[in-house]
Amino acid sequence: MPNTPTRVIIASRIFAPEPAAASYMLEAIAREFARRGSAVEVLTTRAPRRYRPKDPSGVRVRRFPVLRDAAGYVRGYLQYMSFDIPLLLRLLCRRRADVYIVEPPPTTGAAVRIATALLRRPYVYDAADLWSDAASQATSSTLVLRALRTVERFALRGAAGAFAISPGLVSRMREIGIHTPATPVGFGVDTTAFAFRAVAAADSPYFVYAGSYSEWHGAEIFIDAFARFTELMPGYRLLFYGNGSQRESLERRIAELGISGVEFHAPVGGEELSHVLSGAVASLASLKPRQGYDYAFTTKVYASLASGCPVIFSGEGPTVDFIEEHAVARPVGAAVGYDAPATAELMLGAARAPLPAAERRQLSTWAADAFSLSRVAERVVDCVVAATERSRATS
Known part of the structure; x- marks a missing residue:
C-alpha cells in the first residue's frame, strides 16, 4: 500500500x-x-x-x-x-x-x-x-x-x-x-460552512448570483432575464456576491435597461453566504456557450444545494447534465439554454412556487452527504x- x-x-x-x-x-x-x-x-x-x-x-x-x-x-x-x-x-x-x-x-x-x-x-x-x-x-x-x-x-x-x-x-x-x-x-462543498439555515423571510424576495462573473460566465444573461421577470413580478431583488472582470459591463447593461433591484456585494465567507443562499428564491449560475470553455462545470451549484437553495442554470455543458440527472428525484432546480426569455420563465416559476423550508432542509442534507x-x-x-x-x- x-x-x-x-x-x-x-x-x-x-x-x-x-x-x-x-x-x-x-x-x-x-x-x-x-x-x-x-x-x-x-x-x-x-x-x-x-x-x-x-x-x-x-x-x-x-x-x-x-x-x-x-x-x-x-x-x-x-x-x-x-x-x-x-x-x-x-x-x-x-x-x-x-x-x-x-x-x-x-x-x-x-x-x-x-x-x-x-x-x-x-x-x-x-x-x-x-x-x-x-x-x-x-x-x-x-x-x-x-x-x-x-x-x-x-x-x-x-x-x-x-x-x-x-x-x-x-x-x-x-x-x-x-x-x-x-x-x-x-x-x-465545505459542509461545515454551507448548510440550510432557517432564516426570516426577507422584506423583498431575491435571487442570488454567487461567485466570479468573468466574460466566459456570461452573467449578463441574468440582467436581461431579471428585466423581463420584474415586468411581471416587481419587488424582487437580484444580488451578486463575488467579483469579476464583467462588473462594469453588467452595470452598463443595468443602466441601459433602466432596472432597479440589482445589488453588488463583495465576496463573503462561507457561513455568511450560506445564510444568503438559504433565504433566496433560487441561485443563478451560467456558462456562455461556444467560448472554448463548454467543458467547465459551475461548482457554485454545490454550495447552493448544500444550503438548500435550488439552482437556475443558463447555458450548456456538464452542469446541464448534472441538474437534469438529479432533478428527476429532487428539487435541485432547472437548466435552460443560454437564452434570456427562457431564463426569465424559470425565474418566474421559482418565484410562483418557492421551495418550502422542509424540502430545502432535505435538499441540504442530501447534498451534504453526496458532495x-x-x-x-x-x-x-x-x-x-x-x-x-x-x-x-x-x-
Missing part, C-alpha cells in the same frame, strides 16, 4: 479564509494530509484585513504580503508575479518536502516546476481549469494567448500528476498536448500519493 508523504508543501496565492472555491478545496486537502499524519505547510499570501485567519489544526500556514488590485484581489500579471517570484526563493530556502501541490495560475505552476527541478522533488498540479482557454474571452491578443498557453503547458507537463474537476477537463488537456497523468476527482468536500479531498490525497509513488519508481 502506498505511503502517505511525510512532508507536504502547498503553494497557492489564495487560501482560507479568503472566500473562494479554491480556498475551501485547498484547506480540505491540507486537513486530509494532516489527518493521515503528514507534516503540511502552506505557502500563501497575507489575507486582507477583513478576514481573520484560523489555520487548520496540524497545518502550518506561511503568509507574506503581495500586490493586490484595486478591489483587493491577487488578480493580474503584476499581482501574480509579486507572489511567484518570492515563492521560488521561499521554496529553495526551506527544508525539502516529499511532494509539492500547486494551485494556478500557470505562472505559479512554472515557478514550482523550476524550484522542484532544482530540489529534485515531484509536484502535483491542481488543474481546476485551463487559464489559457479562459483568457481567450478576456483578450484577442494572439501573443498573450500563445505565451499563456506555453506557460500553462510548461507548468502541467512537468508535474508528476494532476487532479481535475471533470473528465471533460482532462480530455481538453489532452487536446492541447498535455499528457500528464490526471485524475478527475470532482468537486464538493462533501472532505470526500473530494480524500480522492485528491490518493491522487497525490499515487503520483509521488510513480515519481519514486522512475527516479
